[in-house]
Amino acid sequence: MRFSLVSLVVVLAAGAALAQAVAPERVPLQAHLTGPIPPLAKYEIVGNTIPQPLTAQPGDAVRGRRVIADASNSTCLICHEVPALAEFPDQGKIAPPLEGLGTRYTAAELRLRLVNAKLITPDTMMPAYYRTEGLTRVQPQYVGRTIYSAQDIEDAIAFLLTIK
Amino acid sequence: MRALGLLLVACATLLAATAAHAQGWPLSRYSVEGRNSGYFYLGQQTRLLQDDDFQNPGMFAVDAGAAMWRRVEGTQGRSCASCHQNAAETMKGVATRYPAYDAKSSGILNLELVINRERVEKMGAPALAYESPELLAITSYVSHQSRGLPKAVDITGPAAPFFEQGKEFWNTRRGQIDISCAMCHDDRPGMLLRGDTISQGQTNGHPMYRLIWHTISSTHRMFEWCNTSMRAEPYPLGSPEYLALELYVTWRGRGLPIETPSVRK
Numbered sequence: 001m002r003f004s005l006v007s008l009v010v011v012l013a014a015g016a017a018l019a020q021a022v023a024p025e026r027v028p029l030q031a032h033l034t035g036p037i038p039p040l041a042k043y044e045i046v047g048n049t050i051p052q053p054l055t056a057q058p059g060d061a062v063r064g065r066r067v068i069a070d071a072s073n074s075t076c077l078i079c080h081e082v083p084a085l086a087e088f089p090d091q092g093k094i095a096p097p098l099e100g101l102g103t104r105y106t107a108a109e110l111r112l113r114l115v116n117a118k119l120i121t122p123d124t125m126m127p128a129y130y131r132t133e134g135l136t137r138v139q140p141q142y143v144g145r146t147i148y149s150a151q152d153i154e155d156a157i158a159f160l161l162t163i164k
Numbered sequence: 165m166r167a168l169g170l171l172l173v174a175c176a177t178l179l180a181a182t183a184a185h186a187q188g189w190p191l192s193r194y195s196v197e198g199r200n201s202g203y204f205y206l207g208q209q210t211r212l213l214q215d216d217d218f219q220n221p222g223m224f225a226v227d228a229g230a231a232m233w234r235r236v237e238g239t240q241g242r243s244c245a246s247c248h249q250n251a252a253e254t255m256k257g258v259a260t261r262y263p264a265y266d267a268k269s270s271g272i273l274n275l276e277l278v279i280n281r282e283r284v285e286k287m288g289a290p291a292l293a294y295e296s297p298e299l300l301a302i303t304s305y306v307s308h309q310s311r312g313l314p315k316a317v318d319i320t321g322p323a324a325p326f327f328e329q330g331k332e333f334w335n336t337r338r339g340q341i342d343i344s345c346a347m348c349h350d351d352r353p354g355m356l357l358r359g360d361t362i363s364q365g366q367t368n369g370h371p372m373y374r375l376i377w378h379t380i381s382s383t384h385r386m387f388e389w390c391n392t393s394m395r396a397e398p399y400p401l402g403s404p405e406y407l408a409l410e411l412y413v414t415w416r417g418r419g420l421p422i423e424t425p426s427v428r429k
Contacts, residue, residue: 074341078358090359094352118342125351127341135342137396142340 026057029070032149033142040132041150048120049108054130054150059107059158067152068159074127074147084163095126102161110157114148129153196314196419202372202428205354205363210375214427222304222373222425225297225380229305232298238289244302247286255309259422260316263411265323272326272407276303276382294401300380304371307424314419315368317411330412333405339396348390360429365390366417367410369426380425383410 032038041054053059068076069085077088079095101110112119116128129148148156194201203211217223233244233251248254263274273281279302280291292299319327334345348357349365356362370383377385384401387409391398399405 090356092358093356094362125343125347127343131342135340136336136338138338138340139392139395139397142395145340147340 026060026063027149027151029066029152030073032152033073033145037144038149040146041130043111043115045112045119046108048112049106050111050115051108053107053154054111054115055154057151057154059154059156061155061158061162064152064155064157064159067148067156074129079126082163098160098163101163103164105160107157107161110160111153114153114156129156193421194423199366199417199420200353200364201366201368201417201420201423202363202426203369203423205361206427206429210427210429214369214423214425220373220425220427222371222380222427225301225304225371225373226308226425228297228301229303229308232302233305238283238287240286240288242287244282244287251305251309255306257310257313259307259310259424260313262317263407263414264318265321265326267322270322271404272323272411274383274407274410275307277402277407279303279306295382295385297380300371300382303382304380304425307371307422310422311424312421314421315414315417317414317418319411319415323411326408326411327415329405330408330410333409334412339391339394341394341396343394345390364417365413366420367413368417368420369423369428371424372426372428374428376429383413 043050043054044052065085068082069088071077071088076082076098077085077091079092081091081093081097082088083097083099085091105113113126115130117124117126118128127147130146130150130153132144132146191204194203203214206214213219213221230251236243236246244251259275262278263272265271266273266278276294276299280299283289284291292302317323337344337347345365348362352362353364354361367383367386370386371380372386373379374381374386382401384403384406387406388398388401
């Protein structure tokens with residue numbers, strides 16, 4: 001009992017220290033890909049848009065930039081060139097370059113594009129970043145999980161809108 | 165969409181061909197009626213590595229296979245050479261026919277599995293584990309005897325349903341990423357996927373020496389890699405699913421000369 005209390009204090013202290021060390025990072029990248037499966041956020045599709053954000057927490061463009069560039073989680077750079085991320089080498093060239101998005105799209109349009117681009121272009125190669133159903137032979141560790149968390153989607157949108 | 169894909173492929177192929185021609189590379193040997201070996205999409209360094217038998221790291225596997233060819237193993241006191249003598253004559257052309265339908269097992273066998281069956285049934289030796297250095301070595305050695313000969317698998321008769329199964333596998337989106345083999349290797353060869361140039365996903369060079377793995381590698385290991393990169397659960401190496409897929413993929417590359425051991429990125 002005494003032991004667990006002590007360890008609890010240690011954990012709390014460590015937690016506080018960690019929270020400080022990674023200050024701008026509200027949620028670590030890929031946290032949703034391990035541990036308990038997070039519940040899916042509900043959303044409503046209106047035309048080619050999802051008007052309402054998936055999270056209460058507004059999108060954070062700084063974190064969104066890191067979400068998009070995260071090489072070990074289906075980065076957009078696999079397929080798209082993103083001139084705004086010029087520091088990342090070897091950008092893909094099999095999809096249109098992500099330029100001027102902030103002037104061509106609204107947040108609501110980008111939200112549907114990221115959540116499930118197949119609802120816009122059924123035969124697109126672009127993965128649905130917020131979808132768990134209708135998939136074939138998903139690796140067990142990913143079953144029931146989305147590529148991006150709801151917060152990742154909102155943060156990514158905030159960043160993409162800064163690309164003028 | 166499909167038409168656009170084809171157009172893009174055509175453009176990419178043309179560009180790749182022009183660039184290579186400028187370097188004076190004899191690429192016609194790696195291309196048959198628009199079907200291109202992986203060699204076609206390699207950088208110059210990797211091509212040079214494959215071309216020089218003294219530098220090609222896959223030749224170590226071929227040499228190891230040559231030693232195995234003559235090594236007596238199993239309860240029957242035989243080696244491969246006891247029955248098949250000089251591989252340069254007896255094995256010439258054999259690899260062009262695999263994978264093939266096998267009436268005895270009512271399924272598809274590829275070169276690896278045929279070699280394993282010879283070991284068990286004719287030599288009384290244990291089957292070698294899939295992807296073991298030994299199985300890769302003897303497979304590379306046998307396939308190497310057909311270097312330069314065109315791949316020509318039989319997809320008719322009893323092989324036909326397996327061919328269809330493999331074709332369906334190829335065209336099915338899978339995994340969390342939800343993409344198919346065809347989306348990369350039919351629709352986008354020549355294009356850059358991050359730092360990699362996508363090829364047509366041909367198998368005429370296999371077993372291949374894959375530089376990022378630092379080892380000789382089988383077709384099925386490549387299938388596994390492509391499957392997990394789409395976050396799809398792979399099938400076991402040597403499984404009926406991958407054998408059917410291999411039959412389809414090999415037919416896709418029909419006529420391409422065998423390159424074993426190829427070098428790939």
